Amino acid sequence: MSFTNQEKFASADEAPRRWALRGDLLDFTAAPRWGDTESPAVRFDRDHWLLIEDGRIVGRQAQAPDDSWVRKDHAGQLVLPGFIDTHVHCPQLEVIASYGTELLDWLQRYTFPAERAFADPARSHAGAAVFLDALLASGTTAAVVFPTVHKVSAEALFTAAAARGMRLITGKVLMDRHAPDGLRDDVAQAERDCVDLIDRFHGQGRNAYAVTVRFAPTSTPEQLAMAGALCRADASLFMQTHVAENRAEVAWVAQLFPDARSYLDVYERVGLVHERAVLAHGIWLDAVDKSLLARRGAQVAHCPSSNLFLGSGLFDWPGAQEAGFPVSLASDVGGGTTLSLPRNMGDAYKVQALRGERLTAWVALHAATRGAAEALHLGGEMGSLSPGCMADLCVWDWAHGPVAEARDAVARELHERVFAWMTLADERNLAACYVAGRQQV
Structure with a gap:
Protein backbone atom coordinates (compact mmCIF):
# COMPACT_ATOMS: atom_id res chain seq x y z
CA MET A 1 0.00 0.00 0.00
CA SER A 2 1.34 3.42 -0.90
CA PHE A 3 0.35 7.05 -0.49
CA THR A 4 0.83 10.12 -2.68
CA ASN A 5 0.82 13.85 -1.93
CA GLN A 6 2.78 13.07 1.27
CA GLU A 7 -0.48 12.67 3.14
CA LYS A 8 -1.20 9.63 5.26
CA PHE A 9 -4.34 8.83 7.17
CA ALA A 10 -2.62 9.07 10.53
CA SER A 11 -5.93 8.88 12.36
CA ALA A 12 -9.62 8.54 11.65
CA ASP A 13 -10.04 12.30 12.10
CA GLU A 14 -7.48 13.24 9.45
CA ALA A 15 -9.13 11.89 6.30
CA PRO A 16 -8.71 14.40 3.47
CA ARG A 17 -11.78 15.99 1.94
CA ARG A 18 -11.11 14.52 -1.52
CA TRP A 19 -9.30 11.24 -1.91
CA ALA A 20 -9.21 8.19 -4.14
CA LEU A 21 -8.73 4.52 -3.40
CA ARG A 22 -7.31 2.02 -5.88
CA GLY A 23 -8.19 -1.67 -5.87
CA ASP A 24 -10.40 -4.41 -7.29
CA LEU A 25 -13.90 -2.97 -6.86
CA LEU A 26 -16.77 -5.44 -6.36
CA ASP A 27 -20.42 -4.71 -5.62
CA PHE A 28 -23.92 -5.30 -7.03
CA THR A 29 -26.30 -3.36 -9.24
CA ALA A 30 -29.26 -5.66 -8.49
CA ALA A 31 -30.09 -8.91 -6.71
CA PRO A 32 -28.36 -11.97 -8.21
CA ARG A 33 -30.53 -14.97 -8.99
CA TRP A 34 -30.25 -18.13 -6.92
CA GLY A 35 -27.71 -20.53 -8.42
CA ASP A 36 -26.20 -18.14 -11.00
CA THR A 37 -22.41 -18.12 -10.82
CA GLU A 38 -22.33 -15.70 -13.75
CA SER A 39 -24.64 -12.82 -13.00
CA PRO A 40 -25.30 -9.46 -14.65
CA ALA A 41 -26.00 -8.12 -11.16
CA VAL A 42 -22.29 -8.34 -10.28
CA ARG A 43 -20.20 -5.25 -10.94
CA PHE A 44 -16.47 -5.98 -10.88
CA ASP A 45 -13.89 -3.37 -11.92
CA ARG A 46 -10.42 -4.75 -11.58
CA ASP A 47 -7.71 -2.21 -10.74
CA HIS A 48 -9.99 0.83 -10.65
CA TRP A 49 -10.14 3.98 -8.58
CA LEU A 50 -12.98 4.89 -6.23
CA LEU A 51 -13.36 8.65 -5.77
CA ILE A 52 -14.50 9.92 -2.36
CA GLU A 53 -15.43 13.45 -1.39
CA ASP A 54 -16.74 14.65 1.98
CA GLY A 55 -17.28 11.08 3.09
CA ARG A 56 -19.35 10.02 0.08
CA ILE A 57 -18.51 8.13 -3.09
CA VAL A 58 -18.58 10.42 -6.11
CA GLY A 59 -17.25 8.19 -8.88
CA ARG A 60 -15.19 5.22 -10.07
CA GLN A 61 -12.79 5.13 -12.98
CA ALA A 62 -9.98 3.16 -14.57
CA GLN A 63 -7.46 5.95 -14.84
CA ALA A 64 -5.67 7.48 -11.87
CA PRO A 65 -7.16 10.82 -10.76
CA ASP A 66 -5.12 13.99 -11.02
CA ASP A 67 -2.92 15.36 -8.27
CA SER A 68 -5.75 17.28 -6.64
CA TRP A 69 -6.86 13.95 -5.17
CA VAL A 70 -5.04 12.29 -2.31
CA ARG A 71 -4.45 8.74 -3.53
CA LYS A 72 -4.41 5.56 -1.52
CA ASP A 73 -3.15 2.52 -3.37
CA HIS A 74 -4.64 -0.90 -2.57
CA ALA A 75 -3.79 -2.42 -5.94
CA GLY A 76 -4.27 -6.18 -5.97
CA GLN A 77 -6.69 -6.11 -3.03
CA LEU A 78 -10.45 -6.62 -2.97
CA VAL A 79 -12.60 -3.57 -2.21
CA LEU A 80 -16.15 -4.25 -1.00
CA PRO A 81 -18.90 -2.18 0.60
CA GLY A 82 -18.74 -2.42 4.37
CA SER A 340 -16.98 -12.11 10.77
CA LEU A 341 -19.63 -12.07 8.05
CA PRO A 342 -17.35 -13.90 5.58
CA ARG A 343 -17.20 -16.76 8.07
CA ASN A 344 -20.98 -16.57 8.41
CA MET A 345 -21.26 -16.74 4.61
CA GLY A 346 -19.24 -19.93 4.72
CA ASP A 347 -21.62 -21.32 7.34
CA ALA A 348 -24.60 -20.22 5.25
CA TYR A 349 -23.23 -22.29 2.37
CA LYS A 350 -23.03 -25.31 4.67
CA VAL A 351 -26.60 -24.80 5.88
CA GLN A 352 -27.86 -24.81 2.30
CA ALA A 353 -25.67 -27.79 1.39
CA LEU A 354 -27.33 -29.76 4.18
CA ARG A 355 -30.65 -28.91 2.53
CA GLY A 356 -29.42 -30.08 -0.88
CA GLU A 357 -29.00 -26.52 -2.21
CA ARG A 358 -25.95 -24.53 -3.28
CA LEU A 359 -25.51 -20.93 -2.13
CA THR A 360 -23.43 -18.81 -4.51
CA ALA A 361 -20.94 -16.23 -3.34
CA TRP A 362 -23.07 -13.62 -5.12
CA VAL A 363 -26.26 -14.32 -3.16
CA ALA A 364 -24.31 -14.45 0.11
CA LEU A 365 -22.37 -11.24 -0.51
CA HIS A 366 -25.45 -9.40 -1.73
CA ALA A 367 -27.30 -10.34 1.48
CA ALA A 368 -24.54 -8.73 3.55
CA THR A 369 -24.28 -5.55 1.46
CA ARG A 370 -26.78 -4.11 -1.03
CA GLY A 371 -29.51 -6.60 -0.15
CA ALA A 372 -29.36 -5.75 3.54
CA ALA A 373 -29.26 -2.02 2.84
CA GLU A 374 -32.29 -2.19 0.55
CA ALA A 375 -34.24 -4.35 3.00
CA LEU A 376 -33.60 -1.63 5.59
CA HIS A 377 -34.67 1.06 3.09
CA LEU A 378 -31.17 2.50 3.25
CA GLY A 379 -29.96 1.53 -0.21
CA GLY A 380 -29.16 5.10 -1.15
CA GLU A 381 -26.84 5.42 1.84
CA MET A 382 -24.84 2.21 2.02
CA GLY A 383 -24.35 -1.29 0.70
CA SER A 384 -22.78 -0.45 -2.65
CA LEU A 385 -19.91 1.44 -4.24
CA SER A 386 -22.23 3.71 -6.21
CA PRO A 387 -21.96 7.50 -6.36
CA GLY A 388 -23.98 9.09 -3.58
CA CYS A 389 -23.44 6.31 -1.06
CA MET A 390 -21.47 6.91 2.09
CA ALA A 391 -17.89 5.70 1.78
CA ASP A 392 -18.44 2.73 4.09
CA LEU A 393 -16.04 0.25 2.57
CA CYS A 394 -13.46 -2.36 3.40
CA VAL A 395 -10.29 -3.55 1.72
CA TRP A 396 -9.46 -7.24 1.87
CA ASP A 397 -6.51 -9.41 0.98
CA TRP A 398 -7.72 -11.94 -1.56
CA ALA A 399 -5.84 -14.61 0.37
CA HIS A 400 -4.16 -14.88 3.75
CA GLY A 401 -1.79 -17.72 4.56
CA PRO A 402 -0.30 -20.47 2.43
CA VAL A 403 -3.46 -22.55 1.99
CA ALA A 404 -5.61 -19.65 0.82
CA GLU A 405 -2.79 -18.28 -1.33
CA ALA A 406 -2.38 -21.64 -3.07
CA ARG A 407 -6.14 -21.82 -3.69
CA ASP A 408 -6.35 -18.26 -4.96
CA ALA A 409 -3.47 -18.81 -7.36
CA VAL A 410 -5.38 -21.43 -9.35
CA ALA A 411 -8.83 -19.79 -9.41
CA ARG A 412 -10.00 -19.72 -13.02
CA GLU A 413 -12.87 -17.24 -13.01
CA LEU A 414 -14.34 -14.56 -10.78
CA HIS A 415 -16.97 -16.55 -8.91
CA GLU A 416 -14.49 -19.30 -8.14
CA ARG A 417 -12.07 -16.76 -6.73
CA VAL A 418 -14.67 -14.91 -4.68
CA PHE A 419 -16.20 -18.15 -3.40
CA ALA A 420 -12.78 -19.34 -2.23
CA TRP A 421 -12.26 -15.97 -0.53
CA MET A 422 -15.69 -16.21 1.12
CA THR A 423 -14.97 -19.71 2.38
CA LEU A 424 -11.44 -19.12 3.65
CA ALA A 425 -11.40 -15.46 4.69
CA ASP A 426 -11.87 -13.98 8.13
CA GLU A 427 -10.84 -10.79 9.95
CA ARG A 428 -7.16 -11.54 9.25
CA ASN A 429 -7.81 -10.74 5.59
CA LEU A 430 -8.98 -7.23 6.44
CA ALA A 431 -6.47 -4.63 5.27
CA ALA A 432 -8.47 -1.46 5.97
CA CYS A 433 -11.95 -0.36 7.01
CA TYR A 434 -13.47 3.05 6.26
CA VAL A 435 -16.67 4.57 7.64
CA ALA A 436 -17.98 7.66 5.87
CA GLY A 437 -14.53 8.03 4.31
CA ARG A 438 -12.64 7.94 7.61
CA GLN A 439 -10.28 5.08 8.27
CA GLN A 440 -11.28 3.07 11.35
CA VAL A 441 -9.05 0.01 10.91
Whole structure:
Protein backbone atom coordinates (compact mmCIF):
# COMPACT_ATOMS: atom_id res chain seq x y z
CA MET A 1 0.00 0.00 0.00
CA SER A 2 1.34 3.42 -0.90
CA PHE A 3 0.35 7.05 -0.49
CA THR A 4 0.83 10.12 -2.68
CA ASN A 5 0.82 13.85 -1.93
CA GLN A 6 2.78 13.07 1.27
CA GLU A 7 -0.48 12.67 3.14
CA LYS A 8 -1.20 9.63 5.26
CA PHE A 9 -4.34 8.83 7.17
CA ALA A 10 -2.62 9.07 10.53
CA SER A 11 -5.93 8.88 12.36
CA ALA A 12 -9.62 8.54 11.65
CA ASP A 13 -10.04 12.30 12.10
CA GLU A 14 -7.48 13.24 9.45
CA ALA A 15 -9.13 11.89 6.30
CA PRO A 16 -8.71 14.40 3.47
CA ARG A 17 -11.78 15.99 1.94
CA ARG A 18 -11.11 14.52 -1.52
CA TRP A 19 -9.30 11.24 -1.91
CA ALA A 20 -9.21 8.19 -4.14
CA LEU A 21 -8.73 4.52 -3.40
CA ARG A 22 -7.31 2.02 -5.88
CA GLY A 23 -8.19 -1.67 -5.87
CA ASP A 24 -10.40 -4.41 -7.29
CA LEU A 25 -13.90 -2.97 -6.86
CA LEU A 26 -16.77 -5.44 -6.36
CA ASP A 27 -20.42 -4.71 -5.62
CA PHE A 28 -23.92 -5.30 -7.03
CA THR A 29 -26.30 -3.36 -9.24
CA ALA A 30 -29.26 -5.66 -8.49
CA ALA A 31 -30.09 -8.91 -6.71
CA PRO A 32 -28.36 -11.97 -8.21
CA ARG A 33 -30.53 -14.97 -8.99
CA TRP A 34 -30.25 -18.13 -6.92
CA GLY A 35 -27.71 -20.53 -8.42
CA ASP A 36 -26.20 -18.14 -11.00
CA THR A 37 -22.41 -18.12 -10.82
CA GLU A 38 -22.33 -15.70 -13.75
CA SER A 39 -24.64 -12.82 -13.00
CA PRO A 40 -25.30 -9.46 -14.65
CA ALA A 41 -26.00 -8.12 -11.16
CA VAL A 42 -22.29 -8.34 -10.28
CA ARG A 43 -20.20 -5.25 -10.94
CA PHE A 44 -16.47 -5.98 -10.88
CA ASP A 45 -13.89 -3.37 -11.92
CA ARG A 46 -10.42 -4.75 -11.58
CA ASP A 47 -7.71 -2.21 -10.74
CA HIS A 48 -9.99 0.83 -10.65
CA TRP A 49 -10.14 3.98 -8.58
CA LEU A 50 -12.98 4.89 -6.23
CA LEU A 51 -13.36 8.65 -5.77
CA ILE A 52 -14.50 9.92 -2.36
CA GLU A 53 -15.43 13.45 -1.39
CA ASP A 54 -16.74 14.65 1.98
CA GLY A 55 -17.28 11.08 3.09
CA ARG A 56 -19.35 10.02 0.08
CA ILE A 57 -18.51 8.13 -3.09
CA VAL A 58 -18.58 10.42 -6.11
CA GLY A 59 -17.25 8.19 -8.88
CA ARG A 60 -15.19 5.22 -10.07
CA GLN A 61 -12.79 5.13 -12.98
CA ALA A 62 -9.98 3.16 -14.57
CA GLN A 63 -7.46 5.95 -14.84
CA ALA A 64 -5.67 7.48 -11.87
CA PRO A 65 -7.16 10.82 -10.76
CA ASP A 66 -5.12 13.99 -11.02
CA ASP A 67 -2.92 15.36 -8.27
CA SER A 68 -5.75 17.28 -6.64
CA TRP A 69 -6.86 13.95 -5.17
CA VAL A 70 -5.04 12.29 -2.31
CA ARG A 71 -4.45 8.74 -3.53
CA LYS A 72 -4.41 5.56 -1.52
CA ASP A 73 -3.15 2.52 -3.37
CA HIS A 74 -4.64 -0.90 -2.57
CA ALA A 75 -3.79 -2.42 -5.94
CA GLY A 76 -4.27 -6.18 -5.97
CA GLN A 77 -6.69 -6.11 -3.03
CA LEU A 78 -10.45 -6.62 -2.97
CA VAL A 79 -12.60 -3.57 -2.21
CA LEU A 80 -16.15 -4.25 -1.00
CA PRO A 81 -18.90 -2.18 0.60
CA GLY A 82 -18.74 -2.42 4.37
CA PHE A 83 -20.81 -5.31 5.67
CA ILE A 84 -24.19 -4.81 7.34
CA ASP A 85 -24.91 -7.19 10.23
CA THR A 86 -28.69 -7.22 10.67
CA HIS A 87 -28.88 -9.13 13.95
CA VAL A 88 -26.26 -9.13 16.69
CA HIS A 89 -26.22 -8.75 20.49
CA CYS A 90 -23.80 -6.24 22.01
CA PRO A 91 -23.69 -7.70 25.54
CA GLN A 92 -23.09 -11.26 24.40
CA LEU A 93 -19.44 -11.04 23.38
CA GLU A 94 -18.53 -12.54 26.73
CA VAL A 95 -20.71 -15.63 26.25
CA ILE A 96 -19.64 -16.48 22.72
CA ALA A 97 -18.53 -20.13 22.43
CA SER A 98 -20.46 -21.28 25.51
CA TYR A 99 -20.83 -25.04 25.71
CA GLY A 100 -23.64 -27.44 25.52
CA THR A 101 -27.20 -26.11 25.32
CA GLU A 102 -30.06 -25.27 22.98
CA LEU A 103 -31.66 -21.85 22.79
CA LEU A 104 -33.91 -21.62 25.85
CA ASP A 105 -31.45 -23.14 28.31
CA TRP A 106 -28.62 -21.14 26.71
CA LEU A 107 -30.47 -17.90 27.45
CA GLN A 108 -30.94 -18.79 31.12
CA ARG A 109 -27.47 -20.21 31.69
CA TYR A 110 -25.29 -17.74 29.78
CA THR A 111 -27.08 -14.80 28.18
CA PHE A 112 -29.21 -13.36 30.95
CA PRO A 113 -26.38 -13.28 33.54
CA ALA A 114 -24.15 -11.45 31.05
CA GLU A 115 -26.87 -8.92 30.21
CA ARG A 116 -27.65 -8.12 33.83
CA ALA A 117 -24.22 -6.47 34.20
CA PHE A 118 -25.20 -3.78 31.68
CA ALA A 119 -27.34 -2.04 34.28
CA ASP A 120 -24.07 -0.35 35.25
CA PRO A 121 -23.55 2.70 32.97
CA ALA A 122 -19.78 2.29 33.00
CA ARG A 123 -20.17 -1.32 31.92
CA SER A 124 -22.59 -0.36 29.15
CA HIS A 125 -20.28 2.31 27.73
CA ALA A 126 -17.19 0.12 27.91
CA GLY A 127 -19.07 -2.80 26.37
CA ALA A 128 -20.42 -0.66 23.51
CA ALA A 129 -16.94 0.58 22.62
CA VAL A 130 -15.41 -2.89 22.59
CA PHE A 131 -18.34 -4.28 20.61
CA LEU A 132 -18.35 -1.63 17.87
CA ASP A 133 -14.58 -1.78 17.48
CA ALA A 134 -14.87 -5.55 17.13
CA LEU A 135 -17.46 -5.11 14.38
CA LEU A 136 -15.17 -2.73 12.50
CA ALA A 137 -12.24 -5.10 12.89
CA SER A 138 -14.40 -7.72 11.15
CA GLY A 139 -15.31 -5.45 8.23
CA THR A 140 -18.80 -4.61 9.49
CA THR A 141 -19.61 -0.91 9.22
CA ALA A 142 -23.34 -0.93 10.04
CA ALA A 143 -25.48 -3.10 12.29
CA VAL A 144 -28.91 -3.77 13.76
CA VAL A 145 -28.08 -4.42 17.39
CA PHE A 146 -29.74 -5.76 20.52
CA PRO A 147 -28.51 -4.04 23.70
CA THR A 148 -30.18 -5.04 27.00
CA VAL A 149 -33.37 -4.10 28.82
CA HIS A 150 -31.49 -1.22 30.43
CA LYS A 151 -32.02 2.19 28.87
CA VAL A 152 -28.37 3.11 29.38
CA SER A 153 -27.23 0.21 27.21
CA ALA A 154 -29.00 1.72 24.20
CA GLU A 155 -27.71 5.20 25.04
CA ALA A 156 -24.16 3.85 25.15
CA LEU A 157 -24.47 2.19 21.74
CA PHE A 158 -25.93 5.29 20.10
CA THR A 159 -23.20 7.49 21.55
CA ALA A 160 -20.35 5.15 20.59
CA ALA A 161 -21.68 4.61 17.05
CA ALA A 162 -21.99 8.37 16.48
CA ALA A 163 -18.38 8.83 17.54
CA ARG A 164 -17.33 6.32 14.85
CA GLY A 165 -19.71 7.57 12.15
CA MET A 166 -21.42 4.17 11.89
CA ARG A 167 -24.98 3.48 10.83
CA LEU A 168 -26.56 1.92 13.92
CA ILE A 169 -30.10 0.69 14.48
CA THR A 170 -30.91 -0.25 18.07
CA GLY A 171 -33.34 0.30 20.92
CA LYS A 172 -33.74 -0.78 24.50
CA VAL A 173 -34.96 -4.36 24.86
CA LEU A 174 -38.58 -4.87 25.95
CA MET A 175 -38.90 -7.75 28.41
CA ASP A 176 -41.47 -7.76 31.22
CA ARG A 177 -41.88 -11.47 32.02
CA HIS A 178 -40.12 -14.85 31.98
CA ALA A 179 -36.79 -13.21 32.72
CA PRO A 180 -34.72 -13.02 35.93
CA ASP A 181 -34.61 -10.14 38.38
CA GLY A 182 -32.66 -7.20 37.01
CA LEU A 183 -33.75 -7.89 33.43
CA ARG A 184 -37.47 -7.10 33.54
CA ASP A 185 -39.12 -3.80 32.84
CA ASP A 186 -42.78 -2.80 33.02
CA VAL A 187 -45.04 -1.50 30.29
CA ALA A 188 -45.37 2.10 31.45
CA GLN A 189 -41.71 2.70 32.26
CA ALA A 190 -40.57 0.89 29.12
CA GLU A 191 -42.80 3.12 27.01
CA ARG A 192 -41.39 6.26 28.66
CA ASP A 193 -37.84 5.03 28.08
CA CYS A 194 -38.53 4.25 24.42
CA VAL A 195 -40.15 7.63 23.77
CA ASP A 196 -37.24 9.46 25.39
CA LEU A 197 -34.66 7.47 23.38
CA ILE A 198 -36.60 8.03 20.16
CA ASP A 199 -36.75 11.77 20.80
CA ARG A 200 -33.02 11.99 21.54
CA PHE A 201 -31.47 9.58 19.05
CA HIS A 202 -33.78 8.51 16.22
CA GLY A 203 -32.76 10.21 13.00
CA GLN A 204 -29.85 11.99 14.63
CA GLY A 205 -26.86 11.55 12.33
CA ARG A 206 -26.75 7.88 11.34
CA ASN A 207 -28.58 6.59 14.41
CA ALA A 208 -32.04 5.05 14.09
CA TYR A 209 -34.35 3.56 16.68
CA ALA A 210 -35.71 0.04 16.63
CA VAL A 211 -38.60 -1.01 18.80
CA THR A 212 -36.89 -4.07 20.27
CA VAL A 213 -39.01 -6.97 21.49
CA ARG A 214 -36.72 -9.68 22.89
CA PHE A 215 -39.07 -12.40 21.71
CA ALA A 216 -42.74 -13.08 22.23
CA PRO A 217 -42.39 -15.21 25.40
CA THR A 218 -40.65 -12.44 27.37
CA SER A 219 -43.29 -9.78 26.69
CA THR A 220 -46.82 -9.73 28.02
CA PRO A 221 -49.65 -9.08 25.55
CA GLU A 222 -49.86 -5.57 27.02
CA GLN A 223 -46.21 -4.86 26.28
CA LEU A 224 -46.50 -6.25 22.76
CA ALA A 225 -49.48 -3.97 22.18
CA MET A 226 -47.46 -1.00 23.42
CA ALA A 227 -44.62 -1.89 21.04
CA GLY A 228 -47.04 -2.07 18.15
CA ALA A 229 -48.50 1.32 19.06
CA LEU A 230 -45.02 2.87 18.95
CA CYS A 231 -44.51 1.50 15.43
CA ARG A 232 -47.90 2.76 14.23
CA ALA A 233 -47.21 6.21 15.68
CA ASP A 234 -44.01 6.62 13.64
CA ALA A 235 -43.58 4.65 10.43
CA SER A 236 -39.89 5.58 10.27
CA LEU A 237 -39.11 3.41 13.31
CA PHE A 238 -37.57 -0.01 12.85
CA MET A 239 -38.62 -3.11 14.75
CA GLN A 240 -36.38 -6.03 15.69
CA THR A 241 -37.14 -9.32 17.36
CA HIS A 242 -36.70 -13.08 17.08
CA VAL A 243 -39.10 -15.48 15.41
CA ALA A 244 -39.34 -19.25 14.91
CA GLU A 245 -35.71 -19.98 15.76
CA ASN A 246 -36.07 -23.23 17.69
CA ARG A 247 -38.77 -25.89 17.83
CA ALA A 248 -39.07 -25.80 21.63
CA GLU A 249 -39.41 -22.01 21.44
CA VAL A 250 -42.18 -22.31 18.83
CA ALA A 251 -44.04 -24.77 21.05
CA TRP A 252 -43.70 -22.42 24.05
CA VAL A 253 -45.13 -19.52 22.04
CA ALA A 254 -48.09 -21.68 21.03
CA GLN A 255 -48.80 -22.37 24.73
CA LEU A 256 -48.49 -18.72 25.72
CA PHE A 257 -50.57 -17.36 22.82
CA PRO A 258 -53.19 -20.04 22.07
CA ASP A 259 -55.34 -17.67 19.99
CA ALA A 260 -52.52 -16.85 17.53
CA ARG A 261 -52.33 -18.82 14.29
CA SER A 262 -48.53 -18.97 14.49
CA TYR A 263 -45.50 -17.45 16.18
CA LEU A 264 -45.34 -14.74 13.50
CA ASP A 265 -49.03 -14.06 13.95
CA VAL A 266 -48.36 -12.99 17.55
CA TYR A 267 -46.44 -10.04 16.15
CA GLU A 268 -48.80 -9.45 13.24
CA ARG A 269 -51.80 -9.03 15.51
CA VAL A 270 -50.23 -6.03 17.27
CA GLY A 271 -48.76 -4.33 14.21
CA LEU A 272 -45.12 -5.36 14.54
CA VAL A 273 -44.77 -6.98 11.10
CA HIS A 274 -44.06 -4.14 8.67
CA GLU A 275 -41.54 -3.01 6.08
CA ARG A 276 -38.98 -1.91 8.68
CA ALA A 277 -39.25 -5.10 10.71
CA VAL A 278 -36.14 -7.25 11.10
CA LEU A 279 -37.03 -10.75 12.31
CA ALA A 280 -34.10 -12.95 13.22
CA HIS A 281 -33.94 -16.62 12.21
CA GLY A 282 -37.34 -17.51 10.71
CA ILE A 283 -36.45 -21.20 10.39
CA TRP A 284 -39.79 -22.75 11.39
CA LEU A 285 -42.17 -20.64 9.28
CA ASP A 286 -44.96 -22.12 7.20
CA ALA A 287 -46.24 -20.97 3.80
CA VAL A 288 -48.79 -18.59 5.33
CA ASP A 289 -46.09 -16.94 7.43
CA LYS A 290 -43.82 -16.55 4.41
CA SER A 291 -46.59 -15.00 2.38
CA LEU A 292 -47.29 -12.54 5.19
CA LEU A 293 -43.64 -11.47 5.35
CA ALA A 294 -43.67 -10.81 1.62
CA ARG A 295 -46.89 -8.78 1.79
CA ARG A 296 -45.60 -6.68 4.67
CA GLY A 297 -42.10 -6.22 3.21
CA ALA A 298 -40.46 -7.49 6.40
CA GLN A 299 -37.08 -9.18 6.28
CA VAL A 300 -35.59 -12.25 7.91
CA ALA A 301 -32.07 -11.91 9.27
CA HIS A 302 -30.47 -15.28 8.57
CA CYS A 303 -28.02 -16.31 11.30
CA PRO A 304 -26.23 -19.42 9.99
CA SER A 305 -23.41 -19.65 12.51
CA SER A 306 -25.83 -19.41 15.41
CA ASN A 307 -28.30 -21.86 13.88
CA LEU A 308 -25.57 -24.45 13.45
CA PHE A 309 -23.99 -23.88 16.86
CA LEU A 310 -27.25 -24.06 18.83
CA GLY A 311 -28.69 -26.80 16.61
CA SER A 312 -31.74 -24.67 15.83
CA GLY A 313 -32.41 -25.87 12.27
CA LEU A 314 -31.72 -25.20 8.60
CA PHE A 315 -33.09 -21.99 7.10
CA ASP A 316 -34.94 -22.36 3.77
CA TRP A 317 -33.31 -19.56 1.77
CA PRO A 318 -34.62 -20.64 -1.65
CA GLY A 319 -38.11 -20.83 -0.13
CA ALA A 320 -37.72 -17.26 1.08
CA GLN A 321 -36.77 -16.13 -2.41
CA GLU A 322 -39.72 -17.98 -3.88
CA ALA A 323 -42.07 -16.41 -1.34
CA GLY A 324 -40.64 -12.99 -2.10
CA PHE A 325 -39.42 -11.62 1.22
CA PRO A 326 -35.89 -10.26 1.67
CA VAL A 327 -33.15 -12.17 3.47
CA SER A 328 -30.16 -10.44 5.03
CA LEU A 329 -27.14 -11.97 6.74
CA ALA A 330 -26.36 -11.74 10.45
CA SER A 331 -23.84 -13.03 12.96
CA ASP A 332 -26.15 -13.33 16.01
CA VAL A 333 -23.19 -13.23 18.38
CA GLY A 334 -23.16 -14.68 21.03
CA GLY A 335 -25.24 -17.60 19.75
CA GLY A 336 -23.18 -17.18 16.61
CA THR A 337 -19.52 -18.04 16.92
CA THR A 338 -18.01 -15.11 15.02
CA LEU A 339 -18.66 -11.48 14.13
CA SER A 340 -16.98 -12.11 10.77
CA LEU A 341 -19.63 -12.07 8.05
CA PRO A 342 -17.35 -13.90 5.58
CA ARG A 343 -17.20 -16.76 8.07
CA ASN A 344 -20.98 -16.57 8.41
CA MET A 345 -21.26 -16.74 4.61
CA GLY A 346 -19.24 -19.93 4.72
CA ASP A 347 -21.62 -21.32 7.34
CA ALA A 348 -24.60 -20.22 5.25
CA TYR A 349 -23.23 -22.29 2.37
CA LYS A 350 -23.03 -25.31 4.67
CA VAL A 351 -26.60 -24.80 5.88
CA GLN A 352 -27.86 -24.81 2.30
CA ALA A 353 -25.67 -27.79 1.39
CA LEU A 354 -27.33 -29.76 4.18
CA ARG A 355 -30.65 -28.91 2.53
CA GLY A 356 -29.42 -30.08 -0.88
CA GLU A 357 -29.00 -26.52 -2.21
CA ARG A 358 -25.95 -24.53 -3.28
CA LEU A 359 -25.51 -20.93 -2.13
CA THR A 360 -23.43 -18.81 -4.51
CA ALA A 361 -20.94 -16.23 -3.34
CA TRP A 362 -23.07 -13.62 -5.12
CA VAL A 363 -26.26 -14.32 -3.16
CA ALA A 364 -24.31 -14.45 0.11
CA LEU A 365 -22.37 -11.24 -0.51
CA HIS A 366 -25.45 -9.40 -1.73
CA ALA A 367 -27.30 -10.34 1.48
CA ALA A 368 -24.54 -8.73 3.55
CA THR A 369 -24.28 -5.55 1.46
CA ARG A 370 -26.78 -4.11 -1.03
CA GLY A 371 -29.51 -6.60 -0.15
CA ALA A 372 -29.36 -5.75 3.54
CA ALA A 373 -29.26 -2.02 2.84
CA GLU A 374 -32.29 -2.19 0.55
CA ALA A 375 -34.24 -4.35 3.00
CA LEU A 376 -33.60 -1.63 5.59
CA HIS A 377 -34.67 1.06 3.09
CA LEU A 378 -31.17 2.50 3.25
CA GLY A 379 -29.96 1.53 -0.21
CA GLY A 380 -29.16 5.10 -1.15
CA GLU A 381 -26.84 5.42 1.84
CA MET A 382 -24.84 2.21 2.02
CA GLY A 383 -24.35 -1.29 0.70
CA SER A 384 -22.78 -0.45 -2.65
CA LEU A 385 -19.91 1.44 -4.24
CA SER A 386 -22.23 3.71 -6.21
CA PRO A 387 -21.96 7.50 -6.36
CA GLY A 388 -23.98 9.09 -3.58
CA CYS A 389 -23.44 6.31 -1.06
CA MET A 390 -21.47 6.91 2.09
CA ALA A 391 -17.89 5.70 1.78
CA ASP A 392 -18.44 2.73 4.09
CA LEU A 393 -16.04 0.25 2.57
CA CYS A 394 -13.46 -2.36 3.40
CA VAL A 395 -10.29 -3.55 1.72
CA TRP A 396 -9.46 -7.24 1.87
CA ASP A 397 -6.51 -9.41 0.98
CA TRP A 398 -7.72 -11.94 -1.56
CA ALA A 399 -5.84 -14.61 0.37
CA HIS A 400 -4.16 -14.88 3.75
CA GLY A 401 -1.79 -17.72 4.56
CA PRO A 402 -0.30 -20.47 2.43
CA VAL A 403 -3.46 -22.55 1.99
CA ALA A 404 -5.61 -19.65 0.82
CA GLU A 405 -2.79 -18.28 -1.33
CA ALA A 406 -2.38 -21.64 -3.07
CA ARG A 407 -6.14 -21.82 -3.69
CA ASP A 408 -6.35 -18.26 -4.96
CA ALA A 409 -3.47 -18.81 -7.36
CA VAL A 410 -5.38 -21.43 -9.35
CA ALA A 411 -8.83 -19.79 -9.41
CA ARG A 412 -10.00 -19.72 -13.02
CA GLU A 413 -12.87 -17.24 -13.01
CA LEU A 414 -14.34 -14.56 -10.78
CA HIS A 415 -16.97 -16.55 -8.91
CA GLU A 416 -14.49 -19.30 -8.14
CA ARG A 417 -12.07 -16.76 -6.73
CA VAL A 418 -14.67 -14.91 -4.68
CA PHE A 419 -16.20 -18.15 -3.40
CA ALA A 420 -12.78 -19.34 -2.23
CA TRP A 421 -12.26 -15.97 -0.53
CA MET A 422 -15.69 -16.21 1.12
CA THR A 423 -14.97 -19.71 2.38
CA LEU A 424 -11.44 -19.12 3.65
CA ALA A 425 -11.40 -15.46 4.69
CA ASP A 426 -11.87 -13.98 8.13
CA GLU A 427 -10.84 -10.79 9.95
CA ARG A 428 -7.16 -11.54 9.25
CA ASN A 429 -7.81 -10.74 5.59
CA LEU A 430 -8.98 -7.23 6.44
CA ALA A 431 -6.47 -4.63 5.27
CA ALA A 432 -8.47 -1.46 5.97
CA CYS A 433 -11.95 -0.36 7.01
CA TYR A 434 -13.47 3.05 6.26
CA VAL A 435 -16.67 4.57 7.64
CA ALA A 436 -17.98 7.66 5.87
CA GLY A 437 -14.53 8.03 4.31
CA ARG A 438 -12.64 7.94 7.61
CA GLN A 439 -10.28 5.08 8.27
CA GLN A 440 -11.28 3.07 11.35
CA VAL A 441 -9.05 0.01 10.91
